[in-house]
Structure formats: C-alpha cells, structure tokens
Amino acid sequence: MASPSLYWLRNDLRLTDNAALTAAAAQGPVIFLYVLDDETPGDRRLGGASRWWLHKSLEALSAKVPLVLRRGAADKVIAAMLKESGATSVHFTRDYAPWSGDLERRVKVVAETAGASCHRYGGFLLHEPEAIRNGSGEPYKVYTPFSKACFAAGEPKPLKPVPKFRAYDGQLKSDTLADWTLLPTKPDWAKGMAAHWTPGEAGAAQRLRDFIADGLEFYADERDRPDRDVTSRLSPYLRFGEISPAQCWHAVRAAQVAAGGKLDRAAEKFLKEVLWREFSYHLLHHWPTLPEKPFRPEFAAFPWSENAKALSAWQKGRTGYPIVDAGMRELWVTGIMHNRVRMIAASFLIKDLLIPWQEGERWFWDTLVDADIGNNAASWQWVAGCGADAAPYFRIFNPVLQGEKFDPAGAYVKKWLPELAHLPDEFVHRPWEAPALVLKAAGVELGKNYPHPVVDHGKARDRALEAFKVIKGSA
Numbered sequence: 243m244a245s246p247s248l249y250w251l252r253n254d255l256r257l258t259d260n261a262a263l264t265a266a267a268a269q270g271p272v273i274f275l276y277v278l279d280d281e282t283p284g285d286r287r288l289g290g291a292s293r294w295w296l297h298k299s300l301e302a303l304s305a306k307v308p309l310v311l312r313r314g315a316a317d318k319v320i321a322a323m324l325k326e327s328g329a330t331s332v333h334f335t336r337d338y339a340p341w342s343g344d345l346e347r348r349v350k351v352v353a354e355t356a357g358a359s360c361h362r363y364g365g366f367l368l369h370e371p372e373a374i375r376n377g378s379g380e381p382y383k384v385y386t387p388f389s390k391a392c393f394a395a396g397e398p399k400p401l402k403p404v405p406k407f408r409a410y411d412g413q414l415k416s417d418t419l420a421d422w423t424l425l426p427t428k429p430d431w432a433k434g435m436a437a438h439w440t441p442g443e444a445g446a447a448q449r450l451r452d453f454i455a456d457g458l459e460f461y462a463d464e465r466d467r468p469d470r471d472v473t474s475r476l477s478p479y480l481r482f483g484e485i486s487p488a489q490c491w492h493a494v495r496a497a498q499v500a501a502g503g504k505l506d507r508a509a510e511k512f513l514k515e516v517l518w519r520e521f522s523y524h525l526l527h528h529w530p531t532l533p534e535k536p537f538r539p540e541f542a543a544f545p546w547s548e549n550a551k552a553l554s555a556w557q558k559g560r561t562g563y564p565i566v567d568a569g570m571r572e573l574w575v576t577g578i579m580h581n582r583v584r585m586i587a588a589s590f591l592i593k594d595l596l597i598p599w600q601e602g603e604r605w606f607w608d609t610l611v612d613a614d615i616g617n618n619a620a621s622w623q624w625v626a627g628c629g630a631d632a633a634p635y636f637r638i639f640n641p642v643l644q645g646e647k648f649d650p651a652g653a654y655v656k657k658w659l660p661e662l663a664h665l666p667d668e669f670v671h672r673p674w675e676a677p678a679l680v681l682k683a684a685g686v687e688l689g690k691n692y693p694h695p696v697v698d699h700g701k702a703r704d705r706a707l708e709a710f711k712v713i714k715g716s717a
C-alpha cells in the first residue's frame with residue numbers, strides 16, 4: 243500500500259483549484275493537517291474576528307474531509323506528524339507573510355530529515371512575486387505598470403478540479419476545534435458576523451455566483467457607494483483561501499464573454515481590484531517590514547500624537563462624524579467595512595486625529611474578518627501617504643463631503659447609526675449644523691445619544707498639514 247502523504251493546510255481551505263492537495267492526492271492516502279500556529283507569527287497571531295472565521299471555516303471543511311488538528315509551531319508539529327504517520331511526502335501552498343519564508347525552509351529541513359520529500363505550490367496569488375519584475379529586473383513600486391505587467395503575463399492557468407483522493411485512515415491524534423476556543427464566549431461579540439457570513443468553500447462559491455448575478459454589472463459605477471451592495475465581499479474568502487483568485491478571475495471573465503461586451507468595463511475594474519491584492523502581496527514579499535514600518539522611511543520622523551481617548555472614540559464609532567462612525571460600527575458588527583469607508587475612517591484616524599497608522603492597522607487586524615497581512619498593511623500605508631504609490635499625505639479626506647458624495651441620502655449612515663435615522667438627509671452627515679428643533683424632532687441629542695465631533699475638521703486639517711511640514715523637506 244502507498245505510504246501516506248501529508249497535506250499541510252494553510253490559507254488554502256478549499257478542495258477546488260488546489261495544487262498542493264492535487265499533488266498530495268496523487269502520491270498516496272492524504273493526511274489533512276491543519277496547525278494552529280500562534281508561535282511562529284509572534285505578536286501577529288490571528289486577531290479575534292479571524293479566529294472566529296477560522297473556526298467556522300474548519301468546521302465547514304471537516305464536513306468534507308477528516309481534519310487532523312494540532313497546535314504549536316508548524317515545523318515541530320509536522321516533524322512529529324511525519325514520525326507518527328510514516329508519511330513520505332509533505333505538500334503545502336506557499337504563504338507570503340514575513341515569517342513564512344523561514345518557516346517553509348524549516349519545514350523542508352524537518353521533512354528531509356525524516357526522509358520525506360517536501361513540495362511547495364502557488365495558488366494564493368495569481369503570480370509569484372519573483373515572476374513580475376520591471377524592465378530592470380526590480381520589483382514594481384507603482385501599481386499601474388505592475389497591473390499592466392500582470393495583464394501582459396496572460397490569463398491564469400485553467401482551474402484544477404477537486405482531485406480524487408483517499409483520506410488516510412490510520413489513527414492519528416487530533417485536537418477538537420472546541421479545544422482551540424477560537425469563538426468568543428463572554429461576551430459573544432460575533433453574533434452579527436454569524437448572521438452575515440457563511441465561511442467555507444461553499445459559502446465562497448455562492449458569494450461569487452451572487453456577485454456575478456447581482457453586483458458585477460453595477461461594479462464599475464457604484465463600487466465606491468457604501469449604500470449600494472455591489473462589491474463582491476469575497477475578501478475574507480480570498481484571505482483564507484476558500485476560493486482562489488484564479489477562480490474569481492475565470493468566473494468574471496466567463497461572465498464578461500457571455501455578456502457579449504456589456505460587462506467589459508465592470509470586469510476590467512474588478513480584475514484590477516484583484517490585482518491590488520496582488521500588488522500588496524508582492525510589496526510585502528519584497529519589503530517584509532511593511533506591516534510595521536513606513537515604506538517611505540522619512541515618515542518614521544512624523545510627529546504623531548498620543549491620544550488614547552480619541553483612539554477609543556474612533557474604535558467605538560463615536561467620533562461625531564457619521565460616515566466614520568457608521569463604518570466603525572459596521573466593522574464591529576459584521577467584521578467588514580466597505581472599501582470607501584475604510585479609506586475615510588483611516589484618513590480620519592491618521593490625519594484628523596494624528597494617530598499613527600499602525601494603531602489603526604492593529605485594530606483592523608483584530609476586528610476584520612478579512613484581516614490580511616498584505617492588504618491591510620499596504621492599504622493603511624496608502625492612506626497615510628507613506629506607502630508605495632500612496633495617496634499624497636496632503637490629500638486629506640473631508641468626512642462630511644465624502645459622506646455626502648458616496649452616501650448621498652445617508653442610507654448607509656442611517657443603517658449603522660439608528661440614532662440618526664430620523665434626521666433629514668441634508669443634515670445626516672453634519673448633525674451639528676442641524677437647528678435645535680430639527681434635532682429634537684429627529685430624537686437626536688448631541689452629546690447624549692450621539693457625540694459632538696471630537697475635532698473640528700477644518701482645524702484638524704490645518705494641524706495635519708502643519709505636522710507634515712516636519713518631514714516635508716525629506717518626503
């Protein structure tokens with residue numbers, strides 16, 4: 243009988259289009275190993291919302307394949323597993339987090355020490371970071387030429403079907419999911435997430451179908467509108483690999499072809515967003531300090547301010563700026579926030595409150611279900627003006643005008659801030675300007691059931707530009 247092959251599941255929690263699983267299945271009976279490794283990433287262990295998602299995703303996967311769950315440093319767990327099972331090969335999907343390269347090298351060593359072969363596959367990205375380089379052979383630092391190079395590299399490979407596999411049926415000890423206490427209990431802050439999401443491969447496939455049926459045609463024109471539900475909401479599924487970017491790409495291309503030209507603009511726009519994810523990961527691979535340090539080093543001298551009270555108001559969605567607060571409350575309830583609102587809320591933290599972007603990045607890391615070491619870091623740096631190809635620092639979002647432009651009737655704000663639901667549309671993004679009688683009729687008591695603005699945006703903007711002067715000479 244063929245000896246077992248060890249398939250180490252990581253951010254690839256799916257059976258379809260999975261090169262590592264396909265290869266493991268061809269080799270022998272498959273051991274499906276997932277390791278909860280809180281040691282290797284150091285203080286970058288999974289945040290709370292991600293832990294909730296992981297539990298649900300593994301639960302869904304365990305209905306399809308017998309998972310062996312172990313906890314500890316992945317290389318040590320794999321060494322032990324090889325010894326216990328006699329597996330003669332290890333297969334896994336490549337990961338790009340700053341600690342992953344070393345970990346993968348250690349796994350190779352333990353596999354070879356045990357006399358097993360070790361195989362790494364792509365799939366989390368469309369293109370490996372080594373494959374997309376500029377004319378001088380350097381990594382791209384600017385998105386547009388990067389995306390052109392990706393398009394020029396051609397369409398992703400055809401998808402791999404779910405392979406025929408035989409699961410290893412020998413006795414191997416496994417933790418239970420409950421042992422890992424990934425779900426919150428007291429308080430159970432994840433109720434809103436449970437109502438909102440179906441983690442797992444089937445949920446991902448359904449989400450993609452729904453997006454193509456209902457969202458794609460509006461995507462190019464309305465993707466910036468938080469009051470319209472037209473974006474794909476695929477980010478957490480991509481984050482955990484419950485769907486591959488190639489699956490998204492091919493499905494959208496197929497819809498584009500079927501529509502005979504009507505979806506060309508929408509499809510291009512969507513694929514370009516998928517390439518922003520790609521860009522973030524390529525940056526992260528080449529500049530692994532991206533989650534902690536500014537890409538543009540001159541920003542290390544930026545005169546940030548410490549303001550625990552303002553940070554807490556921002557986290558709780560109590561800044562007094564409705565579009566910011568609605569976003570932060572959406573995040574808390576559902577684990578997600580619309581991209582446009584992420585930009586506004588991040589800009590507010592960094593520029594209106596002068597709080598370091600790293601504080602916001604950490605909060606998102608803990609609370610987003612799509613918290614993603616590449617996208618989160620690159621996006622925060624983009625807003626802060628210190629990233630590669632970032633928005634210039636001096637372009638400061640006005641939260642009132644942004645709200646009025648992208649949520650014109652205030653529907654998004656009213657959904658997440660029910661205390662403002664009865665305000666007339668003209669005041670919903672600037673309640674402090676509403677006459678006392680209007681506030682009273684709407685049941686709004688500023689300073690009581692909704693806060694006064696924590697800062698005056700005009701003054702905060704001047705202060706931010708003043709602070710920027712400290713590094714401007716070098717920026």
Ligand SMILES: Cc1cc2nc3c(=O)[nH]c(=O)nc-3n(C[C@H](O)[C@H](O)[C@H](O)COP(=O)(O)OP(=O)(O)OC[C@H]3O[C@@H](n4cnc5c(N)ncnc54)[C@H](O)[C@@H]3O)c2cc1C
Binds near residue numbers: 515517519
């Ligand atoms: C401050 C800030 C923090 C962010 N943190 C994260 C994060 O932790 N994880 C994360 O996946 N995205 C992050 N983003 C990017 C973006 O907001 C989300 O990817 C997007 O909102 C997900 O919604 P969607 O799946 O409906 O996107 P769609 O518009 O449907 O896009 C499809 C896919 O493309 C990718 N994508 C879209 N926009 C971006 C973008 N601007 N940058 C990189 N990839 C993108 C995502 O994988 C997304 O699922 C952040 C953006 C900002 C401004």
